[in-house]
Amino acid sequence: MKHIIEPDKSKGIRANTSKVTISDIANELGVSKTTVSRAISGKGRISKETVRRVMECIERYNYRPNSIAKSLANSKTYNIGVALPSDINLGNTPFFQNCLLGICEIAAAMDYDVIVTTVKENDIKILKRLVENHKVDGIILTRNLTNDLPIEYLKQREIPFVLVGSSEDDAIIQIDNNHKEACEKLTSLLIGEGLRKIALIAGDTNHMVNRYRCEGYFNGYHNQGLDVDQDLVYVDCSSSVYVEQAVINVLKKQAECIICSDDVICTNVLAVLNELGYSVPDDIKVASFYESIYLETHNPPITAIGVDVEELGTVAGKRLIELIEGSENRFKAVLGYEIHLRRSTQ
């Protein structure tokens, strides 16, 4: 019988580096590997007493099944991949970070691990490498472009995946907040407060989420029987130069309020207003269709739509793992939102 090194109880000294395998446990107990395996997995018929003995022994030797071997035998990796965009400055928005944290939390709870990978708008070779090396059982996408390479690729390869975001394609499992409705409501509320000239400064319309936000803004106007003044709408403001110009233009048009499509643009707008000597909310009001901590702690605090990004991550992770394990719930998960009316619009 292969000799097992006694677990080292003394502190500070080199602990056993856990090279104990299922065979060691089996030999120690005088049973077969099959039995040990079954005791661990709970699959197949096995006596309570045997399970107890196996568990006790596992405990004693601090045995942990090698998940790589398990993966090979099962043709499953127990890993999920998360694709983070690396073509935008991630550091600018805590969204992806918080979403990732939510995913990690649920994954650990469901005994999966999370591999991060990056994608660019027109380059998904790093994602492909991950998938083709068979290192993940599925993928979570964290954004959706109008012509989305990762989606196309994953569908074609028939890799399980879910999208944190929305898409017109019902075949895709989606997890998202109802941005359109939230933006519509916020816009309506502001109109309800008597504002009429509400400008919209939005980011890249290549991102589907910005399209939904713009739609919400338009709907908000239409619901009140009003028309949008196109001179107050600036989309595709992809850099601070564009944002600055947009702000200057809408100020010229006497905008009473500026709604920003997200926190990054909003921070940018606030800096421009500050520099131009405009005071919020006295000279002009400001709101944002997406909020981050910086907007909340800004002085004055900024009216914005708040969503629970970690929840988005946990729900997405759960749905993906269920999908991998055979559940076929393909419904879109629609999560809640809050409208925070703060001093910036009062």
Place this chain on the structure above:
Amino acid sequence: MKHIIEPDKSKGIRANTSKVTISDIANELGVSKTTVSRAISGKGRISKETVRRVMECIERYNYRPNSIAKSLANSKTYNIGVALPSDINLGNTPFFQNCLLGICEIAAAMDYDVIVTTVKENDIKILKRLVENHKVDGIILTRNLTNDLPIEYLKQREIPFVLVGSSEDDAIIQIDNNHKEACEKLTSLLIGEGLRKIALIAGDTNHMVNRYRCEGYFNGYHNQGLDVDQDLVYVDCSSSVYVEQAVINVLKKQAECIICSDDVICTNVLAVLNELGYSVPDDIKVASFYESIYLETHNPPITAIGVDVEELGTVAGKRLIELIEGSENRFKAVLGYEIHLRRSTQ
């Protein structure tokens, strides 16, 4: 011979889900798996011509070795773990996100993948699970506490790891900027500008980095032959309530300038000053020992120490992978920094 499905050239139709294995390639070519394996890895003697034929065939069938099987055979996972703290609000600082991106970039280039895991100050069970399941070959730690559980654990288990940060323990491979020196220089510079009453508002001294920053501040004073006024120093300001109180106190003591230990505290300090009606830099100057995009775009822009966080990640990733692959470079990697003197201190 096992039949190989021809790669599907037609678009839109289900692509071959890459179930082709090394045996398929070997059979197709009428050689042994050994030969195919050698052609791929380049290990052992093998004729140029055979390599060419193997490569051509691999290309034709879009064969990708199953990295799980490779892992099992080699007792290596080709994964590195990154431990992100989940007990602080990560969303508040882009540091970890940017560091992670740097790690992902170098890992992909070196043919490794990145598994993220989380650690809390007094709970590292998720990290332990990752390590004990044999899912990673090494770990990157992204912070260092005074009594750091992950470090203790990884040392004891003899798992390869590197620390993004500094430690007194020379046995630990460290990757860091010279925070102490940078903070010392910035403090000296401000004193050189004629400022005498420079307050310090710092975060949790349980984080080693804050200790180094404080030391730098003290050294800055001492270098100029001056003593620090203890009434101007507030450490362990772990919540905005403490920060607010600290600001009020140092204002009472007629501080001319406030240095913040990091971007989060600085954002907080700026909000408090704004609320109290103090204007920067006219009424009081402000600087930060760590900068993020928000400080840079703030109005006025904030004087701060800038470091390349992505570089920190790429260097850490590279060092860890080298360590895993047998290199024994245990020297501390000290990366550069920049002092950005901006309007907030002018």
Place this chain on the structure above:
DNA sequence: CTGAAAGCGCTTACAG
């Protein structure tokens, strides 16, 4: 330069 065979550490269909 090439191959047969054992091995990495699990799982599971099959037989008892």
Place this chain on the structure above:
DNA sequence: CTGAAAGCGCTTACAG
């Protein structure tokens, strides 16, 4: 309820 054996898809020491 339990076990021997084959298999997951690679690598590599050994023999030729």
